[in-house]
Amino acid sequence: MILLDESEWQIAAGLAAAAVVAAIALWLVLRKRPSEEEIERARRQFLVQSGRLVDGMLLDVYHVDAKDGRTLTMLLFNYRIAGVDYECSQDISALREVVAVAEVRAGFPCTVRYQPGNPHNSIVVAEGWSGLREGLPLLPSFDDPDPLDTSHLRPGCG
Helix, strand or coil: CCCCCCHHHHHHHHHHHHHHHHHHHHHHHCCCCHHHHHHHHHHHHHHHHHCCCEEEEEEEEEEEEECCCCCCEEEEEEEEECCCCEEEEEHHHHHHCCCHHHHHHCCCCCEEEEECCEEEEEEECCCEEEEEECCCCCCCCCCCCCCCCHHHHHHCCC
């Protein structure tokens, strides 16, 4: 049986440590990084699962030319949390199956999902969820057959 002295153990431990550091560095260099679309999809999913809801207002739908030649469809909206007004935009180009851009109307109310603690992180539309409303809410109408009848205003009558 061969026994190693202390300096040989130090050399072996140093080589093992260097091998571990080299393996970690190689993994960091060669690993698959998520694309920008995957990061944005994960952000939307996070907000759908854990975001809080607040009422907002659609301000505009506009198009922006990206650096790579694509045309991005942006949704501009605002909302108020704890007395602070926020104005944000969301790229809805990848959500064409969820949003019919021609039917989005500026000035309509919407529901916004935001991250508590970071209210700037917000969305109006995601896969499987939409804060867009189809129209303005309809208030119930009350039929009053005789507008001159004020009997319902007098106590004890009616």
